[in-house]
Amino acid sequence: MDKILLIGLNHKTAPVEIRECFAFSDTDARSALSALDADSAISEAILLSTCNRVELLLCCHDTEAATTAAKCFLAQSKQVRLSDFESALYIHRGEAAVRHMFRVASSLDSMVVGEPQILGQVKTAYRLATEQKSSGVILNRLLHRTFFVAKRIRTETGIGDHAVSISYAAIELARKIFGTLDNRQVLLVGAGEMAELAVEHLIRNRADRIVVANRTFERGLGLATRYNGTAIRMEELPNYLGLVDIIISSTGSPEYVLQHGDIKGAMRNRRNRPLFFIDIAVPRDIDPRINQINNAYVYDIDDLNAVIDENVEDRRREAIKAERIVDEAVIQFRQWFESLAAIPTIKALHAKIRAVAQAEMQKTISHLGHLTEDDRKAIERMTEAMANKILHEPTRYLKSEGCRGNRSQSLDLARRLFNLDDENQKKSDGG
Secondary structure (H helix, E strand, O other): OOOEEEEEEEOOOOOHHHHHHHOOOHHHHHHHHHHHHHOOOEEEEEEEEOOOEEEEEEEEOOHHHHHHHHHHHHHHHOOOOHHHHHHHOEEEEOHHHHHHHHHHHOOOOOOOOOOOHHHHHHHHHHHHHHHHOOOOHHHHHHHHHHHHHHHHHHHHOOOOOOOOOHHHHHHHHHHHHHOOOEOOEEEEEOOOHHHHHHHHHHHHOOEOEEEEEEOOHHHHHHHHHHOOOEEEEHHHHHHHOOOOOEEEEOOOOOOOOEOHHHHHHHHHOOOOOOEEEEEOOOOOOEOHHHHHOOOEEEEOHHHHHHHHHHHHHHHHHHHHHHHHHHHHHHHHHHHHHHHHHHHHHHHHHHHHHHHHHHHHHHHHHHOOOOOOHHHHHHHHHHHHHHHHHHHHHHHHHHHOHHHOOOHHHHHHHHHHHOOHHHHHHHHHHOO
């Protein structure tokens, strides 16, 4: 598999100020693929560009020449001196490149193991390559196997399960508390990025009603409108404490937004219905003394981080299973790649046997002038069937596991047994 080369840099090898220099838009990527495809050392190319990595996946005639060409391309295309980023580059060849590709698409190489976005980004990179016709037989096969491996890992492991972000952990905690969020009413205090991420998770978990309170009413209204919720002013908070089941707060306030006294009065009207507070703000929005009130429960950022730490450890355990699936897939791809070496010999063998069969059939038919058209077709079918049966066993062997240990010897023997090289020489000589 020495024809396959991967060269790139990512969040592990390069700081953000280097990575941002190599961001490729779709238009940039198309131009880049055209430039790479035009290089004589490179036969196939795919470019993956995300906020955390830029990678060139190449199939090449000359690995060393392609490595040099790839480095020069990155430097010239983004006007960055090679000396400024060369130490951040990693280079994988052959089996290591295949393994890396499988791990990247399966999010085993991501900043957050198990994150789902990278697979879509790899698919986009492949789509661009196919549109630009810079991907061929080998990289097409590799990317199709990559998608299969990533899907299998998602299906057979829990690598994508459980929350590993604060906003997602908040919703997962709420779901654990209630079992389901169906018909639950949620009040969001604050309308920033954390709140928006929380709303997206709430929608996926089918929360019944979402109310948004924000100091800037217009911003709260914008968030509520996007998700079919209700926007209220901060002054209206006391009126809703008796109506909702979960309060998620993420403001930038330097003081508590909800005080112990506010909740103590509201709980009398709730008739012992529990009220859960999830405080994802730093500094905290919710007075921790609220925990002392019957049926009022407060969870803060430290509680959520404990959930995340546990979930990250779960994902790490699942990643061990995923690595086994990757190992298996690498072996299968290597076997496919090695079988490519047999294709010219198999094609030559098929061509020779069929040519001999056709020639002998024509001689026989020419001496049997009384044959009907049906008779001729029957003889042709028989000849084709005999050729297929003769070819079946040598073809199966040349493609099989048994040939892989000494493939070059087996191919050489097959070519000498059937005199295939002399036949090819005659054709090239015009004989």
